[in-house]
Amino acid sequence: MKITIQTVGVTPHEPLKERIEKKLAKLETFYDKIVEAVVYLKVENTSEKENKTTELVVKIPGNDIVVKKTCASFEESLDDCVETAKKLLIKKKELA
Numbered sequence: 001m002k003i004t005i006q007t008v009g010v011t012p013h014e015p016l017k018e019r020i021e022k023k024l025a026k027l028e029t030f031y032d033k034i035v036e037a038v039v040y041l042k043v044e045n046t047s048e049k050e051n052k053t054t055e056l057v058v059k060i061p062g063n064d065i066v067v068k069k070t071c072a073s074f075e076e077s078l079d080d081c082v083e084t085a086k087k088l089l090i091k092k093k094e095l096a
Helices: 014-027 074-095
Strands: 001-006 037-041 051-060 065-069
Touching: 001 074, 014 037, 014 065, 014 074, 065 074
Parallel strands: 001 037
Antiparallel strands: 037 051, 051 065
16 A cells, blocks of 8 residues: 655655555555555644644545544544454454
8 A cells, every 4th residue: 555645845854654554554454455545644724722733535445535634733633544444444444
């Protein structure tokens, strides 16, 4: 699976990149036909503390899975995205 990280107005540090790759690699255990995973990291322009948005696009044959979460940290929003994507992949595999 190819992993692409795109950022808007933020530069991800190395531990965050490693965490993204480690988390996304686990998704393949739930669905083996994943072609690519694209992660978009963006800091929303608001005064609220929860302004870190992670959007995860899991490209699979048929329909892509798109999950978007906004939390106080990229790590937290990434974890939420991966957890939701995992549930959707398991559901998709059961329907196949």
